[in-house]
Amino acid sequence: MTGFPQVMAPVLTPFRDDLSCDGRSFVQFCRWLASKDMGLAIFGTNSEANSLTVEERLELLARVCEAGIAPSRLVPGTGACAIGDSVRLSKAAAAAGCAGVLMLPPFYYKQVSDEGLFAAFAEVIERVGDSRLKILLYHIPQVSGIALSHGLIERLIKRYPDTIAGIKDSSGDLEFTRTTIKRFPGFQVYAGSDALLLATLQAGGAGCISATANVNPAAIVRLRKEWQGADAEALQAGLAQIRKTFEAFPTIAALKAAAAHFGQTPDFARVRPPLTALPQQNARKLITALIDLDFEMDGLNDTLSRH
Amino acid sequence: MTGFPQVMAPVLTPFRDDLSCDGRSFVQFCRWLASKDMGLAIFGTNSEANSLTVEERLELLARVCEAGIAPSRLVPGTGACAIGDSVRLSKAAAAAGCAGVLMLPPFYYKQVSDEGLFAAFAEVIERVGDSRLKILLYHIPQVSGIALSHGLIERLIKRYPDTIAGIKDSSGDLEFTRTTIKRFPGFQVYAGSDALLLATLQAGGAGCISATANVNPAAIVRLRKEWQGADAEALQAGLAQIRKTFEAFPTIAALKAAAAHFGQTPDFARVRPPLTALPQQNARKLITALIDLDFEMDGLNDTLSRH
Numbered sequence: 001m002t003g004f005p006q007v008m009a010p011v012l013t014p015f016r017d018d019l020s021c022d023g024r025s026f027v028q029f030c031r032w033l034a035s036k037d038m039g040l041a042i043f044g045t046n047s048e049a050n051s052l053t054v055e056e057r058l059e060l061l062a063r064v065c066e067a068g069i070a071p072s073r074l075v076p077g078t079g080a081c082a083i084g085d086s087v088r089l090s091k092a093a094a095a096a097g098c099a100g101v102l103m104l105p106p107f108y109y110k111q112v113s114d115e116g117l118f119a120a121f122a123e124v125i126e127r128v129g130d131s132r133l134k135i136l137l138y139h140i141p142q143v144s145g146i147a148l149s150h151g152l153i154e155r156l157i158k159r160y161p162d163t164i165a166g167i168k169d170s171s172g173d174l175e176f177t178r179t180t181i182k183r184f185p186g187f188q189v190y191a192g193s194d195a196l197l198l199a200t201l202q203a204g205g206a207g208c209i210s211a212t213a214n215v216n217p218a219a220i221v222r223l224r225k226e227w228q229g230a231d232a233e234a235l236q237a238g239l240a241q242i243r244k245t246f247e248a249f250p251t252i253a254a255l256k257a258a259a260a261h262f263g264q265t266p267d268f269a270r271v272r273p274p275l276t277a278l279p280q281q282n283a284r285k286l287i288t289a290l291i292d293l294d295f296e297m298d299g300l301n302d303t304l305s306r307h
Numbered sequence: 308m309t310g311f312p313q314v315m316a317p318v319l320t321p322f323r324d325d326l327s328c329d330g331r332s333f334v335q336f337c338r339w340l341a342s343k344d345m346g347l348a349i350f351g352t353n354s355e356a357n358s359l360t361v362e363e364r365l366e367l368l369a370r371v372c373e374a375g376i377a378p379s380r381l382v383p384g385t386g387a388c389a390i391g392d393s394v395r396l397s398k399a400a401a402a403a404g405c406a407g408v409l410m411l412p413p414f415y416y417k418q419v420s421d422e423g424l425f426a427a428f429a430e431v432i433e434r435v436g437d438s439r440l441k442i443l444l445y446h447i448p449q450v451s452g453i454a455l456s457h458g459l460i461e462r463l464i465k466r467y468p469d470t471i472a473g474i475k476d477s478s479g480d481l482e483f484t485r486t487t488i489k490r491f492p493g494f495q496v497y498a499g500s501d502a503l504l505l506a507t508l509q510a511g512g513a514g515c516i517s518a519t520a521n522v523n524p525a526a527i528v529r530l531r532k533e534w535q536g537a538d539a540e541a542l543q544a545g546l547a548q549i550r551k552t553f554e555a556f557p558t559i560a561a562l563k564a565a566a567a568h569f570g571q572t573p574d575f576a577r578v579r580p581p582l583t584a585l586p587q588q589n590a591r592k593l594i595t596a597l598i599d600l601d602f603e604m605d606g607l608n609d610t611l612s613r614h
Contacts, residue, residue, distance in 0.1 A: 019390070019430070050415035053361075053391040081388075083326070083580065084360040105581065108357035108414065110450055112581040120580035123326070143417055145452055146581075272390065273427035274412065274419040274453075 003099045003134065004166065004188060005039020005073055006206060007197075007224045009213035010046040012256055013060070015270045021056050025268065025304060027067045029259070032303040034069055036217035039209075041102055043077035043089075045143060045170075046211045046252050051272040054085050058092055071097040075209075079104025079138055083120060087127045100134035100165055102209070107144040114152040121156055125163055133163055140170035140192065147171075150183060157184060168192055168209050169200075178203045194220050195243060198236040201227045211251050212243045215258050215297060245289045249282055250275070257283040258290060262297035263304045310406045310441065311473065311495060312346020312380055313513060314504075314531045316520035317353040319563055320367070322577045328363050332575065332611060334374045336566070339610040341376055343524035346516075348409055350384035350396075352450060352477075353518045353559050358579040361392050365399055378404040382516075386411025386445055390427060394434045397442075407441035407472055409516070414451040421459040428463055432470055440470055447477035447499065454478075457490060464491060475499055475516050476507075485510045501527050502550060505543040508534045518558050519550045522565050522604060552596045556589055557582070564590040565597060569604035570611045 011033065014025040030040055042064065043049035043057050052060075061076055078089035078101040086103065093101045106112075106120050125133065137156070141147040148167070156164045169177045170192025177196065181189045181204045188206040191197050197208040197220065213220050216239065223235040246254045253271055257278045260269035269277050278286065318340065321332040337347055349371065350356035350364050359367075368383055385396035385408040393410065400408045413419075413427050432440065444463070448454040455474070463471045476484045477499025484503065488496045488511045495513040498504050504515040504527065520527050523546065530542040553561045560578055564585045567576035576584050585593065 045415075050388040051390065051413065053389045056389075056391065081357040082360045082363075083358065084363065106358065108352075108450070109581055113583055116581035116583045119583070123580055143415070273430055274416055274423035276420055276423045276426065 003072065004075060004136070004206065005099065007213060007220050008039035008041040008075055008190075008207070008209040009033050009217060010044025010077075010209060010211060011040050011042045012214050012252075012259060012268075013047045013049070013052065014268050015272060016267065017270070019270070019272055021052065021060055022267070023060060023063045025265065026060055027063055027069070028304050028306065030064055030069050031067070032300050033214070033217055034073055035299065035303070037221050038213055038217040039075060039099070040064075040069070040073050041075045041077065041209045044102060044209065045140060046214065046255065047077065048252065048272050048275065049077045051275075054080070054088055057089055061092055061096060065096050072099050074098040075100050075102050075136065077102045077104065077138070079106070081106045081108045083123050083127070086124045090124060090128045090133060091130065094128060094130040094133040097132065100136055102136045102138050102168055104138045104140070104144055105146045105148065107146050110145050112146070114149055114155070117146070117148070117152055118155050122159065125160055131162065134165040135163055136165060136188070136190065137167040138170070139167055142171070150179065153180070153184065157187060166190060166206060172196070174199055177205065181205050193243070194239045197223055197239070198227055198232055211255060212239070212246055214255050215246070216242045218298070241293055242290075242295060245286065245293065249278055249286055253278045254286055257286055259297065259300065261287050263300040265304045310379065311382060311443070311513065312406065314520060314527050315346035315348040315382055315497075315514070315516040316340050316524060317351025317384075317516060317518060318347050318349045319521050319559075319566060319575075320354045320356070320359065321575050322579060323574065324577070326577070326579055328359065328367055329574070330367060330370045332572065333367055334370055334376070335611050335613065337371055337376050338374070339607050340521070340524055341380055342606065342610070344528050345520055345524040346382060346406070347376070347380050348382045348384065348516045351409060351516065352447060353521065353562065354384065355559065355579050355582065356384045358582075361387070361395055364396055368399055368403060372403050379406050381405040382407050382409050382443065384409045384411065384445070386413075388413045388415045390430050390434070393431045397431060397435045397440060398437065401435060401437040401440040404439065407443055409443045409445050409475055411445045411447070411451055412453045412455065414453050417452050419453070421456055421462070424453070424455070424459055425462050429466065432467055438469065441472040442470055443472060443495070443497065444474040445477070446474055449478070457486065460487070460491065464494060473497065473513060479503070481506055484512065488512050500550070501530075501546045504530055504546070505534055505539055518562060519546070519553055521562050522553070523549045523602075525605070548600055549597075549602060552593065552600065556585055556593055560585045561593055564593055566604065566607065568594050570607040572611045
C-alpha cells in the first residue's frame with residue numbers, strides 16, 4: 001500500500017476536431033508529465049473522464065501502457081454510475097499493473113445511504129477479484145454530489161484492508177482531511193489541490209492530485225520533496241500565483257489553453273461539451289498573465305511534436 | 308411531434324440475485340403496464356437506468372422490441388455523461404421506431420454554461436443523424452445537478468424544431484412548468500409526478516411521467532382521460548393517497564417492494580447499489596398501508612408468472 005506516486009496530475013485529455021480522443025497527443029503529454037517525475041491520475045475530473053465512454057478509456061489506457069510508460073506511475077479513474085462499468089475499468093487497470101485506481105462513488109443517485117455506497121464499492125471489489133487492485137477513494141462532493149463519510153471509509157478499510165489504500169480529498173475542507181489522517185493510520189490521504197499540499201503533508205498526508213500539476217509539475221514535485229525544508233512555505237506560496245491565474249477561468253479549459261499555447265499545439269485547447277473552450281480573448285488574458293509570471297511548460301513543445 | 312404516450316411510467320428494472328438484469332421479468336412488467344394503456348419510459352431515474360451499462364440498456368431495449376411491445380409506446384432514457392453513450396442509445400431507440408427518447412443532460416460536470424449544454428445536445432442529435440429521433444428533454448436538477456434554462460430550451464427548439472419535442476419537468480416547480488408551456492407553443496410538457504398531472508394539463512401540458520405510474524397505472528390513465536370531467540379533482544386527490552404512501556419510504560425501493568408483493572415475485576424487490584432495498588419491517592408497513600387503501604396491482608401476478 002505504499003506504491004502510489006506522491007504527486008499526480010489528473011491528466012488532460014486532448015481531442016481531435018471531430019472530438020475523438022487524440023491518443024497520440026495523450027501519450028506524449030503523459031510522457032512529458034512523467035519526465036517531470038509526475039504521477040499520472042489519468043481519467044480524473046480534470047481529464048474530462050466522465051465525458052469519455054468506457055471503451056475510450058480502455059483504449060487510452062492500453063495506448064499509454066503500450067507506449068512503455070511505467071504502470072507504477074498510473075492511477076486511472078475508474079469510478080462510474082454503473083457498477084459494471086467500474087468493474088471493467090478497474091479490472092483493466094489492475095491487469096495492467098497500475099499503481100492503483102481513483103474511484104468515484106456512483107454519482108447519479110443522491111442522498112444514498114452509507115450502506116448503499118458500501119455495497120457499491122464492495123460489489124466492484126468482489127467482481128474485480130484481483131489482489132493487485134488498490135483503491136484511492138475519490139471524495140469530491142461539490143461535483144459528484146456524494147460525500148464519503150468517515151463511517152463509510154472505516155467500514156471499507158475494515159472489510160478490505162489490502163484494497164482500500166487511501167483517498168483523494170477534493171472537498172477543500174482541511175478539517176476533514178486532518179480528521180481522516182488521524183483516524184485512519186496508514187491510510188494515504190491526498191489533497192485535491194496543490195493549495196493544500198503542504199498543510200496535508202504537515203498533517204501526515206501522502207501528497208496531492210492537483211489540476212495544476214498538469215501545467216506546473218516541477219514546482220509541485222519540488223515542494224513534495226522539500227516540504228520539510230526551510231523553503232517550504234515559500235515554495236507553497238509560489239504555487240499559489242500560478243494556480244490563481246488558472247482559477248480565474250474555468251479551470252479545465254484554462255489548463256488546456258495553456259498546454260495548447262506553450263506546447264504549440266492549438267488543438268490541445270479543445271474540450272468536450274458540456275465544457276466550452278476559453279474564448280480567444282480570455283485565452284489571451286490567461287497567457288499574458290502566465291508570461292508575466294515567467295511561467296513555462298519546459299519541453300512540452302518538443303515532446304508533443306515527437307511521434 | 309404528437310407521437311408520445313400521454314402518461315408514462317419510468318419502468319422499474321428487475322434484477323436477479325447476482326444483480327444482473329432480469330430481462331424476462333422486465334418484458335413481462337412492460338406488458339402489464341401496456342395492458343393498462345401506460346406508456347413506457349424505460350431507463351428513467353426510477354428504472355435505476357444510471358446504474359445500468361449501455362450494453363445492458365441496449366439488450367433490454369432489444370428484448371422489449373422482440374417481445375412485440377409496440378415501439379410507439381416506448382420512450383427510453385438515453386442521456387448520459389458521455390456523448391458517445393448517448394449517441395449509441397439514441398441511435399438504437401430511433402432505429403427501433405420508439406416514440407422518442409428522454410434525454411438527461413450530461414450530469415457529471417456542474418455549473419456548466421447553456422452554450423456547453425447546447426453543444427452537448429447538438430452533438431448527440433447531429434451524430435444520431437436520424438429524422439425519427441424525437442427528444443423529450445429531462446429537467447431534474449435536484450438529481451442531475453443540471454438545470455435546463457428557458458434560454459437553452461429556446462435555442463434547442465429553434466435549431467432542431469423537428470427533434471426537440473418536449474420536456475419532462477421533474478423540478479416540482481409548477482411555475483417553471485407553466486412558463487415553459489406558455490413560452491413554447493406546441494412543445495410537449497410532461498409533469499414529473501402524478502401529483503402535478505391535473506395542474507399541468509390545465510395549464511396546457513401533455514401529461515406526466517411518474518414513478519407511481521409503475522404501480523398505480525389505471526388511476527393515472529383515467530385522470531389523463533377524464534381531466535376535463537366533473538370528477539377530475541377527486542381523481543387527482545385519489546392519486547395522492549397512494550403516492551404519499553410510497554413517498555414515505557425511499558421511492559424506488561418502495562415501488563419494487565410493492566411489485567414484489569402484489570406480483571408475488573419476491574425477487575422484484577431487489578435494487579442495485581448504491582440503492583438499498585426496504586428493510587423487511589418497512590416493506591411490511593408499506594404493504595399494510597397499501598392494503599388498507601384497497602390498493603392492488605390487478606393481474607400483475609398472472610403476467611409475471613407467464614413465460
